[in-house]
Amino acid sequence: MNTFSRYIGIDYSGARAPVSRLPGIQVYECVSDSQPSRVLPYDFKARNWSRKEVAKYIREVLLSGEQVIIGLDHGFSFPESYFLDNTLPDWDTFLKFFSDEWPTNKDHMYVDFIRKEGKEIGDPRDLRLCEKWTTGAKSVFQFDVQGSVAKSTFAGLPWLAELRNDRGIKNVTHFWPFDGFSVPSGKNIIGEAYPSLFRRRYPKGERTNDEQDAYSISRWLQEMDRRGRLQDCLNPPLTLPERRRVRLEGWIMGVR
Secondary structure (H helix, E strand, O other), rough: OOOOEEEEEEEEOOOOOOOOOOOEEEEEEOOOOOOOOOOOOOOOOOOEEEEHHHHHHHHHHHHOOEEEEEEOOOOOOOOOOHHHHHOOOOOHHHHHHHHHHHOOOOOOOOOHHHHHHHOOOOOOOOOOOOHHOOOOOOOOOOOOOOOOHHHHHHHHHHHHHHHHHHHHHHHEEEOOOOOOOOOOOOOOEEEEEOOHHHHHHHOOOOOOOHHHHHHHHHHHHHHHHHOOOHHHHHOOOHHHHHHHHHHHHEEEOOOO
């Protein structure tokens, strides 16, 4: 029996502005035992989503009353060194600090606008523990290279902070793994996904690369839940010191 009723995969993009409609943003969802299908933007005349619209969609889904799990393709946090350098005791403090420094959720704000102001970004060689456990995952500070998640991460974190600050959402949602690796019964889950881990498991068909990434996240979440292995995938074999570090840095769903 499935734990969740909806499984959502979101391929993200940090390009342009939060109100820009981007083909790199794709949303796929499967309900119960159905195959994942593409979710269309709210504006029926639009072909693509914007980041602002995706944030609205996530908010509505989490408050829908159904039990939902969402995999979102951007970094949810920074390496431990960033916390130490800026005297940040926990993830919630980090989200507020970052959002104040990088207000990339403002309608016409580009990530690159702030980069040009000379804001400190971080060492592109600095990796989170979860990135060291994978092959191919790049630092959240590594911009302008193939496969980079830096721009998506810098664009997405303020929206994540908005979700976290919504009391209604926080009451029904487990922000994994910052709220712990074990998820209480009845809670929604939102967590970081890395579609490169499992996109090749599923035939691509006519989907674009971005569509395939969102599809793969949604389908993988559904399959792991159906097999009764989802909780194992959300509980990597870490030592206690590693777990303390990960409560700051976050983790990628499925990395073990």
